[in-house]
Amino acid sequence: MLMIRCPVCGIAADETEFTSGGLYGRLEETENRVIPRDVVREWWLCARGCGTWFGMARHVVNQRVTATWAAGDEPWDGRH
Numbered sequence: 001m002l003m004i005r006c007p008v009c010g011i012a013a014d015e016t017e018f019t020s021g022g023l024y025g026r027l028e029e030t031e032n033r034v035i036p037r038d039v040v041r042e043w044w045l046c047a048r049g050c051g052t053w054f055g056m057a058r059h060v061v062n063q064r065v066t067a068t069w070a071a072g073d074e075p076w077d078g079r080h
Ligand SMILES: [Zn+2]
Pocket: 006, 007, 008, 009, 010, 011, 046, 049, 050, 051, 052
């Protein structure tokens, strides 16, 4: 189970309180992309909190959340 903290409103809960929106980035960039074995960046919706979409980096092996960020506040340059 993932524990997620919304970077916008600060609510922290397990993943069932949020909605996954798939891989982070533009659709055309992610459709043919091989899912890595380390960290994936995904969209998540703060469904029970503020209702805001945000980005989250998650390690696919140990399920550790390594970062969350508000849209427009990406810690990367937007490329994969
Ligand atoms: Zn929120």
